Amino acid sequence: MKIANIFIAVLCTLLCGQLLAQSTIKGTVKDNEGNALEQVNVLLIPGNRQVLTDKKGEYTFSGLAMGRYAVHFSVVGFRETSKSIRLEDGETRMVSVDMMHAIEELQHVEVVGRRESGYKNSTTFVATKTASSLRDVPQSVSYVTKEVIEDQLAFKTSDAIKNISGVNQYSYNNSDFVLRGFRASSVMVNGLRVSTRGWSQNLLPYVERLEVIKGPASALFANTDPGGTINTVTKKPLDENRKAISFVTGSFNTYRFTTDFTGxxxxxxxxxYRLNVAYQNAQSFRVLQEGEAMVIAPSISFIPDDKTRINFDLVYQLNKGRLDRGQPIFGATAGTDLYSTPISFAVGRRNDYQNELNLFSTISVQRKITRNISFNASYMKSMYDEDLLEHRTSNRYGVDADGKEIPTLMGMQTIRRLRKNYLDNISSWFTAEFNTGIVSHKLVVGYDHINEVFPVGNSTYNAGGFLTADGRGTISTYRPAEREKYLIVNNMPVPNVPYFNLANPDYSISEISRYINVSAAETPTKYFVNGIYVQEQLRAGKWQMLLGLRQEYYVNVLDYTKANQRNIKQKALIPRIGVVYTPLEPVSLYGTYTEGYQPQSAVTIANPDIYGGPFDPLISNMVEAGVKMGLLHGRLAVNVAAYRIRQNNILRNANAADRPDLMEQIGQQQSTGVEVEMYGKILPNLSLTTNYAYNVTRVTKSDDKTEIGNILPNAPKSQGGVWAKYLFAGKMLKGLGIGAGANFATTRVTDSDILQLPGYVVANAALYYTVDKFKVSMNLNNALNKTYWVGGFDFNRLFPGAPRHWMASLAYTF
Incomplete structure (x- = not known):
């Protein structure tokens, strides 16, 4: 018995010794911005034990014997990495890694969702038609990520675009922005063209990020604006389950609900799959501008093997409200007081309405044919549907019988309109990757087709002008020398639609059948584009070069749907060249030259007897140089760019007495400027996005010498902004965060030579609190209640920014 007890005691001692000698490997996996990476596969060799990191990026291997081990980390979208260690008896070894984003894994970025989280984005697909590091693209590409959009509670494009350098609003209208001094309307979704006929701003709940390709982008995307092109990248499915819902309320009786499910x-x-749904019902600081908006955006990715990826996206966007034409003020003379009417002031009637539907669907296919050759194809069908009734200004003031303007009476017209248009995009290209000696090549050869139709059946029912003397007809304009032709009452010509009294506004219901209306079919139109392009990206050591050439064939169908319809053809050969030099790993220097192309309208170039000509298309070109840096171990991106853009072949009326429609091709406009942008994290808990732009856009050539030197409308010389978010790390303040920022712009001119908009600085702030899976936030916008204008046309159409307002959000992720 004693021997048995001694044996058991010795055995227990040995077992306890072994247990005490067991060792542990544990650690945390983050990306190069300090964000924890979930679902990273961690493999331990020998033993082939595998675990996945949790939501904090943490993992643990326990019960290990002493010896040598290799810990291997892998996850889609990041470079695989390994660490070798020697583990001692009873040791707990911390093995943590920062994983770098793998550009080569992001060739399918348009199919698989972005794993990066934060204010910094590392890659672009649209700027080169291949997944490329932004530092390797010899052109400025700016962006706003979904994390910035969420932190600022932005809901539409104009809420977020302020975070991009060199971009300013022209009006409230959809996609009506000024990019590097030039008014722009080129809009793409995932690199494909969508209709810009709509009025309401694009909604953001389905958006991964907004990108702006600065300068002409015609070498890849056909006819585009000289200042730049806005591209919306939609959220794509992820291969891990993520679900989020949020509710927002706040000023102007705002109610908003959003969901984002993926997995x-x-x-x-x-x-x-991924499903984004959002609904908002809100009023406005603007009179009669309440409305509701809804977006439903499902996305599906099918990845049957490692060579094939197929994606389907659908976006249904509905806006109901009224068309806001801006704020009118008293009088149209120099020195008119901008504050003569409140910024809430608008023109319209209670029974006005605007219903808009935007619908677009995309199918994209990516197939890896061989190890070095792949094929990409995308097809997008988009549709815009408008149902509108508005009482709006005729862009002039009321007059007395002598033709003298009355500064408090606004001339009016009514518009009842039903219209649709359709746009088809096909984009396809082959990519071949190969080496010749020390030079690596990425060759792209592609074909694009764009087809937009404004079909038969679109119609308007309009009233305007002045009543004839018998009160049964109308004349569009009033001529005092022919006053006998007009109905004159109280020494004033009687308008068909009553004047709007700025001093005593009337917003009551007004039945348009009381006026003399003219029903008219809108002219059907059609244009289509065929483009063939080739692009080569070469790399040799520290040097890279991008060479591109596009042959563009643009056809506008004159007298579309009529028996005498004919094709008006234009074409252009568009080059692009850029060089990148990387003297150090975190620094890239670049220079580029690229051209842009925009055709003249078919009506203008097809009728030389009326308009003159022939006329060349609008041609632009840009020279740009800059530096792109990745600082603080890649957490912070800093970009600096200097540029010069020229646009030639501008058309204007020749003012010929005998030919009132005669046009002449004159002039040149030039934009020069410098931009600075920073994105990312200064500290692991301090995120930042900031931008500054200095730009001068002038008329540099004109037959009218008085125009030379004029600044283009709504293009401030200086503008910029900053937004920072700080998350407290201590136990006492864990989960608490603050955000703060500001945007500014200097004085801008408008379309009127005698009207300027003052500069402004608008400050914003936010407070965040996260506990478990809940996040509560409070945002205060225009904290100092600054009165300012984001843009404007003239005295009768100015576009003020919102006064001080707040938003509160409750979000839950699961």
Whole structure:
């Protein structure tokens, strides 16, 4: 018995010794911005034990014997990495890594969702038609990520675009922005063209990020604006389950609800989904501008193997409200007081309405044919549908019988309109990657087709002008020398639609059948584009070069749907060249030259007897140089760019007495400027996005010498902004965060030579609190209650910014 007890005691001692000698490997996996990475596969060799990191990016291997081990980390979208260690008895070894984003894994960025989180984005697909590091693109590409959009509670494009250098609003209208001094309307979704006929701003709940390709982008995307092109990148499915819902309320009786669900449909993760749904019902600081908006955006990715990826996107966007034409003020003379009417002031009637539907669907296919050759194809169908009734200004003031303007009476017209238009995009290209000696090549050869139709059946029912003497007809304009033709009452010509009294506004219901209306079919139109392009990206050591050439064929169908319809053809050969030099790993120097192209209208170039000509298309070109840096171990991106853009072949009326429609091709406009942008994290808990732009856009050539030197409208010389978010790290303040920022712009001119908009600085702030899976935030915008204008046309159409207002949000992720 004693021997048995001694044996058991010795055995227990040995076992306890072994247990005490067992060792542990644990650690945290983050990206190069300091964000924890979930679902990273961690493999331990020998033993082939595997675990996945949790939501904090943490993992643990326990019960290990002493010896040598290799810890291998892998996850889609990041470079695989390994660490080798020697583990001692009873040791707990911390093995943590920062994983770098793998550009080569992001060739399918348009199919698989972005894993990066934060204010910094590392890659672009649209700027080169291949997944490229932003530092390797010899052109400025700016962006706003979904994290910035969420932190600022932005809901539409104009809420977020202020975070991009060199971009300013022209009006409230959809996509009506000024990019590097030039008014722009080129808009793309995932690199494909969508209709810009709509009025309401694009909604953001389905948006991964907004990108702005600075300068002409015609070498890849056909006819584009000289200042730049805005591209919306939609959220794509992820191969891990993520779900989020949020509710927002605040000033102007705002109610907003959003959801974002994504994940795999099956265990093999060959079928992924994402669903974004959002609804908002809100009033405005503007009179009669309440409305509601809804977006439903499902996305599905099918990945049957490692060579094939198929994606389907649908975006349904509905806006209901009224068309806001801006704020009118008293009088149209120099020195008129901008504050003569409040910024809430608008023109319209209670029964006005505007219903807009934007619908677009995309199918994209990516196939890896061989190890070095892949094929990409995308097709987008978009539709815009408008149902509108508005009482709006005729862009002039009321007059007495002598033709003298009355500064408090606004001339009016009514518009009842039903219209649709359709736009088809096909984009396809082959990519070949190969080496010749020390030079690596990425060759792209592609074809694009764009087709936009404004179909038969679009119609208007309009009233305007002045009543004839018998009160049964109308004349569009009033001529005092022919006053006998007009109905004159109280020494004033009687307008068909009553004047709007700025001093005593009347917003009551007004039945348009009381006026003399003219029903008219809108002219059907059609244009289509065929483009063939080739692009080569070369790399040799520290040097890279991008060479591109596009042959563009633009056809506008004159007298579309009529028996005598004919094609008006234009074409252009568009080059692009850029060089990147990387003297150090975190620094890239670049220079580029690129051209832009915009055709003249078919009506103008097809009727030389009326308009003159022939006329060349609008041609622009840009020279740009800059530096792109990744600082603080890649957490912070800093970009600096200097540029010069010229636009030639501008058309204007020749003012010929015998030919009132005669046009002449004159002049040149030039934009020069410098931009600075920073994105990312200064500290692991301090995120930052900031931008500054100095720009001068002038008329540099004109037959009218008085125009030379004029600044283009709504283009401030200086503008910029900053937004920072700080998350407290201590136990007492854990979960608490603050955000703060400001935007500014200097004085701008308008379309009127005698009207300027003052500069402004607008400050914003936010408070965040996160506990478990809940996040509560409070945002205060225009904290100092600054009165300012984001843009303007003339005295009758100015576009003020919102006064001080607040938003509160409750979000839940699961």
């Amino acid at each position: 795999p449909v099956n265990e093999s993760k060959t079928l992924l």
